[in-house]
Amino acid sequence: MLSERRLEVLRAIVQDYVGTEEPVGSKALTERHRLGVSPATVRNDMAVLEDEGYIAQPHTSAGRIPTDKGYRLFVDRLAGVKPMTAPERRAIHHFLDGAVDLDDVVGRTVRLLAQLTRQVAVVQYPSLTRSTVRHVELLSLAPARVMLVLITDTGRVEQRMVDCPAPFGEASLADLRARLNSRIVGRRFADVPQLVQDLPDAFESEDRGTVATVLSTLLETLVEETEERLMIGGTANLTRFGHDFPLTIRPVLEALEEQVVLLKLLGEVNDSGMAVRIGHENAHEGLNSTSVVSVGYGSGGEAVAKLGVVGPTRMDYPGTMGAVRAVARYVGQILAES
Amino acid sequence: MLSERRLEVLRAIVQDYVGTEEPVGSKALTERHRLGVSPATVRNDMAVLEDEGYIAQPHTSAGRIPTDKGYRLFVDRLAGVKPMTAPERRAIHHFLDGAVDLDDVVGRTVRLLAQLTRQVAVVQYPSLTRSTVRHVELLSLAPARVMLVLITDTGRVEQRMVDCPAPFGEASLADLRARLNSRIVGRRFADVPQLVQDLPDAFESEDRGTVATVLSTLLETLVEETEERLMIGGTANLTRFGHDFPLTIRPVLEALEEQVVLLKLLGEVNDSGMAVRIGHENAHEGLNSTSVVSVGYGSGGEAVAKLGVVGPTRMDYPGTMGAVRAVARYVGQILAES
DNA sequence: CCTGGCACTCAGCGCGCACGAGTGCCAGCA
DNA sequence: TGCTGGCACTCGTGCGCGCTGAGTGCCAGG
Numbered sequence: 248m249l250s251e252r253r254l255e256v257l258r259a260i261v262q263d264y265v266g267t268e269e270p271v272g273s274k275a276l277t278e279r280h281r282l283g284v285s286p287a288t289v290r291n292d293m294a295v296l297e298d299e300g301y302i303a304q305p306h307t308s309a310g311r312i313p314t315d316k317g318y319r320l321f322v323d324r325l326a327g328v329k330p331m332t333a334p335e336r337r338a339i340h341h342f343l344d345g346a347v348d349l350d351d352v353v354g355r356t357v358r359l360l361a362q363l364t365r366q367v368a369v370v371q372y373p374s375l376t377r378s379t380v381r382h383v384e385l386l387s388l389a390p391a392r393v394m395l396v397l398i399t400d401t402g403r404v405e406q407r408m409v410d411c412p413a414p415f416g417e418a419s420l421a422d423l424r425a426r427l428n429s430r431i432v433g434r435r436f437a438d439v440p441q442l443v444q445d446l447p448d449a450f451e452s453e454d455r456g457t458v459a460t461v462l463s464t465l466l467e468t469l470v471e472e473t474e475e476r477l478m479i480g481g482t483a484n485l486t487r488f489g490h491d492f493p494l495t496i497r498p499v500l501e502a503l504e505e506q507v508v509l510l511k512l513l514g515e516v517n518d519s520g521m522a523v524r525i526g527h528e529n530a531h532e533g534l535n536s537t538s539v540v541s542v543g544y545g546s547g548g549e550a551v552a553k554l555g556v557v558g559p560t561r562m563d564y565p566g567t568m569g570a571v572r573a574v575a576r577y578v579g580q581i582l583a584e585s
Numbered sequence: 586m587l588s589e590r591r592l593e594v595l596r597a598i599v600q601d602y603v604g605t606e607e608p609v610g611s612k613a614l615t616e617r618h619r620l621g622v623s624p625a626t627v628r629n630d631m632a633v634l635e636d637e638g639y640i641a642q643p644h645t646s647a648g649r650i651p652t653d654k655g656y657r658l659f660v661d662r663l664a665g666v667k668p669m670t671a672p673e674r675r676a677i678h679h680f681l682d683g684a685v686d687l688d689d690v691v692g693r694t695v696r697l698l699a700q701l702t703r704q705v706a707v708v709q710y711p712s713l714t715r716s717t718v719r720h721v722e723l724l725s726l727a728p729a730r731v732m733l734v735l736i737t738d739t740g741r742v743e744q745r746m747v748d749c750p751a752p753f754g755e756a757s758l759a760d761l762r763a764r765l766n767s768r769i770v771g772r773r774f775a776d777v778p779q780l781v782q783d784l785p786d787a788f789e790s791e792d793r794g795t796v797a798t799v800l801s802t803l804l805e806t807l808v809e810e811t812e813e814r815l816m817i818g819g820t821a822n823l824t825r826f827g828h829d830f831p832l833t834i835r836p837v838l839e840a841l842e843e844q845v846v847l848l849k850l851l852g853e854v855n856d857s858g859m860a861v862r863i864g865h866e867n868a869h870e871g872l873n874s875t876s877v878v879s880v881g882y883g884s885g886g887e888a889v890a891k892l893g894v895v896g897p898t899r900m901d902y903p904g905t906m907g908a909v910r911a912v913a914r915y916v917g918q919i920l921a922e923s
Numbered sequence: 924c925c926t927g928g929c930a931c932t933c934a935g936c937g938c939g940c941a942c943g944a945g946t947g948c949c950a951g952c953a
Numbered sequence: 954t955g956c957t958g959g960c961a962c963t964c965g966t967g968c969g970c971g972c973t974g975a976g977t978g979c980c981a982g983g
Contacts, residue, residue: 272945285957308945308964404744483838500821610976646933646976
């Protein structure tokens with residue numbers, strides 16, 4: 248167990264390193280923080296912290312930098328979430344108000360997050376399966392061609408073309424539309440498969456094939472990993488990563504281009520709502536020198552999707568967490584209003 | 586006017602420099618190309634080419650590299666468009682087939698282009714105004730709340746919420762839907778404003794306000810710069826830019842995040858279809874060391890949108906132009922089929 | 924107009940050296 | 954037992970130096 252002062256030393260190291268981006272030495276520490284002890288004592292504490300794996304030196308005769316483990320301790324026990332100031336909150340509201348549709352909301356959110364945190368922002372669209380059906384529309388575009396449009400309560404709209412096995416009359420289409428909507432409007436998309444299972448039975452045999460085709464297309468749109476969409480922004484902030492960064496930035500950009508990786512990245516948000524993954528805690532190799540701060544957001548109580556930022560492990564955790572949380576809350580409100 | 590051989594020397598310089606990324610000297614040139622003259626002669630030619638501004642040396646006692654003007658001459662007169670090989674064409678087809686909706690088509694196209702050219706790819710969604718109306722749908726979500734859904738023949742779907750000034754009955758809604766569709770289906774979106782101008786007149790006075798609101802929302806979606814959407818990919822390829830690239834990559838990433846800049850970037854495609862902007866020919870400062878190859882694509886004869894790639898001025902122009910053209914053609918086909 | 928020869932330039936590289944920030948250890952003191 | 958000042962040590966960084974070699978421009982001769 249580390250003494251109170253040693254924790255204080257660790258906190259000071261993290262803060263200084265985040266600020267200066269340079270290894271911090273014992274002398275500098277005592278000058279910048281009122282620790283009440285001499286550099287020599289701090290050196291002893293540092294030696295202990297290094298033994299325990301919380302800090303490391305890049306090379307002998309250099310100052311110390313926090314390790315992933317050090318950041319972890321910092322985040323868990325030494326720092327809180329820094330709340331946004333009133334002007335910042337106003338800026339968030341101002342920036343997000345006036346979005347015309349969901350794409351716009353997500354786009355603005357991404358830019359806002361990137362700007363506030365000066366890092367790379369990732370925003371997931373509200374997941375279909377976790378949303379509620381607001382409406383299902385069927386449009387006849389040709390005798391045997393139907394367009395299926397799904398609308399969620401979060402404003403997300405998905406459409407699919409359906410090539411029917413047989414021509415489908417306008418009356419049958421209206422019938423299907425009505426039955427479908429009466430069954431699933433207001434229900435969660437996740438429940439839709441069960442709710443429509445026996446729907447073809449209600450139709451004449453000649454239409455059954457088409458109805459089944461439409462339904463299977465509907466179900467296909469709900470398949471995980473296909474239905475998920477996301478937007479990223481602020482990649483220009485990657486250039487602030489470090490000096491050696493050709494090697495660092497490359498794998499990060501590559502990782503950011505892979506949907507699957509990104510979805511995993513946002514990962515399981517724990518119950519308190521916010522997740523912080525530090526360095527090697529990220530499964531993906533290319534992201535071993537980055538940290539991810541993510542949080543769920545939603546229109547009501549439960550999260551319909553996640554958003555977060557990706558930045559260097561050397562980031563301002565309290566500030567970033569504060570920004571991410573504030574943005575998520577307000578996006579949730581916006582969605583609830585639409 | 587430059588002699589035939591001097592043009593040949595310029596071509597050789599461009600080809601070698603693109604291949605090696607290193608300034609090319611007179612000796613190396615005569616070794617790698619059958620110019621039929623000695624290095625000394627080539628040196629004289631180089632001196633002339635340098636006087637004329639087609640090449641430059643980074644510093645004395647280094648080889649020459651092409652200038653923007655040199656690349657321009659190369660593209661205009663010395664090189665053609667390299668056609669795709671059969672396997673490459675097959676790969677394109679394979680990659681793009683099986684997209685489920687427009688987002689998917691655009692997403693696949695971006696990834697494909699980035700992969701083929703090893704550069705940053707930019708794909709614009711089919712512009713609304715240049716597309717044709719396939720269907721307009723109006724959905725009543727609440728007594729005074731309507732969702733407007735626009736569907737184009739290219740598969741693009743846009744939706745907007747409309748808050749009506751007064752409750753709007755189901756019958757009136759159906760009426761508006763029918764009138765609207767009969768007027769504009771099959772017409773170009775650009776013509777819609779004129780076509781719907783007097784539509785409110787056909788309604789009872791109590792509904793006129795709502796109809797006008799719906800129509801104005803419809804027109805808003807057609808406003809330029811709001812209606813344009815695009816997707817980019819392959820930013821990881823930026824890391825292959827050069828050695829000094831922290832300074833190069835930053836402004837490029839920033840430019841890529843700005844819609845407006847990107848839209849201008851794709852720029853006016855000339856009549857032959859393809860546009861190549863080299864270095865300083867790009868208006869945006871951050872892109873002064875990049876070249877942009879873009880082309881229009883469309884389902885029928887005329888272009889509904891553009892796509893292209895952004896890469897270092899030192900790029901394989903014939904190959905890049907070939908890839909861009911081939912992809913654009915096939916995307917056009919895909920859109921026509923949907 | 925082309926060619927071989929020649930003197931010249933200069934970026935890159937490796938080397939050695941001095942500097943200084945930062946450390947670990949130890950003896951002394953509260 | 955824990956803190957402190959002192960001290961020797963380490964090692965990365967920056968600087969100056971000279972060498973090397975690729976590449977050039979120029980010139981005289983064919």
